[in-house]
Amino acid sequence: MYIDLGAEKILAAERGSQKIAVEIKSFIQNSPISEFHTALGQFINYRTILAEQDPDRVLYLAVPRDTYSSFFSLKLIQSIVVENRLKLIVYRPEHEVISQWIS
Secondary structure (H helix, E strand, O other): OOOOOOOOEEEEEEEOOEEEEEEEOOOOOOOHHHHHHHHHHHHHHHHHHHHHHOOOEEEEEEEEHHHHHHOOOOHHHHHHHHHOOOOEEEEEOOOOEEEEEEO
């Protein structure tokens, strides 16, 4: 399956000895809930594909720190994150650094 994310990316990497894949989202559109629905659907699809093609690799969803602080702090979004077992990376786009890993 070919994945074309345009300006956003899915990367294969390692975190210590753990093999990971990271779906990077920018959340720059006007509707964070719409972007979240898209990201969630893609995350579930990618996780399913990885389970078949590379079962040792763990998928993370990377979101900007500002989006995490505002949108991902909503109780409904937190419930969806837990229910769907999303693993998150919170990043600072202005410095291109990871500020938090949430499993």
